[in-house]
Amino acid sequence: MTGTVRGDSFTDDYWRDPHAALAWAREHSPVREVDFEGGRTWLVTRYADVRAGLVDPRLAKDWRSTLPEAERAAAPPALPAPMSHMLTSLDPPEHTRLRALVTQAFTARRVAELRPRVEAVAHELLDALPEDEPVDLVARYAIVLPMVVICELLGVPELERDEFARLSTVLIDECPEPELRRASAQMADYLEGLVAAKRAAPDDALLSALITASDEGDRLSDVEIVAMAMLLLMAGHETTAVFITNSVRALLADPAARERLASPPEVPSLVEELLRWLSPALNASLRFATEDLEIGGVPIPRGASVMLSTGGANRDPAQFADPARFDPDRSTAGHLAFGHGIHRCLGAALVRLEGEVALAALFARFPHLRAAADPAELTFRRSVHVHAPRTFPVVLGPRANG
Structure with missing residues (x-):
């Protein structure tokens, strides 16, 4: 079967069609061991098991929690x-403390106020695109829009943005350990200097807000600020870029759904179904069993790593009727595109905002947009966390206002 997760590993077919792979696993062996980054992990694919796992305190983000207490330090x-100080790598009480401090700076009000700027960036990018020759939508639009927004939000200078995009791709995609550590160190070195500059000359960007955020005198340390900035830079544009790219591919195949973009009240529900159907983050980062436990009736030994598949969960027929069908009229309540529980995506509102703006602006400006390459010719990223083509050539066609 094309796109299966075989007994021992993620196969090459997984990179091209992970939803078929996850569907096969969900049906035949919903909690199974697979090879992952030189080791073994338990892949969990059913909705009920994934949702429960996302809030199970016995599944820790820090592997040291699996050790006897005397050995942890x-x-x-x-x-x-x-990276070890990122929210995605921490458990309570450290996670609780950091999330409370960061949430003060990353408010819903701050995100809502970004809409005019996101719209302006989208239109600036679309203005610069050619109408009648192939253009890579990934490099010229899907990556650039969220990268500009998150860098402006954080206060990262424009000249550094392309390099941040390159480094974050290395940190998310499958790559050798030395390359991962090198990219992490390069990004951290730059951000440490930027934090020092913001301390000396604060501005109204998020990085300065993180520096000043406090709770009864408690503040983020420099390493915690750098870790949070790294996480926001990576997650703040990678998953959104993947979401925009794959949403365009989906909407090109569904003209009726695409027409909904012209009706602003219908756009949020369309985007919500795209989030469920595509699952921009297909699998959550690893968790570790702090004791012997069971998931879906399968014994998981203490110390084992567990990968909870939000992409598998979001297409589980036990939760969503006919889940492989894209249906903007369905109820998407309870989808896990942004996770669940204390580790639910901090930037969910920003992803929704950018998705709504990016898709509506693109198809309003270029209603005759079409793919410029056969889908079979696309090359996909090798990442268990995100699924997207490395490039997506399109011909935009005449502008609606031209």
């Missing part, structure tokens, strides 16, 4: 600093 973290 001397054990190294799984990731190099500052």
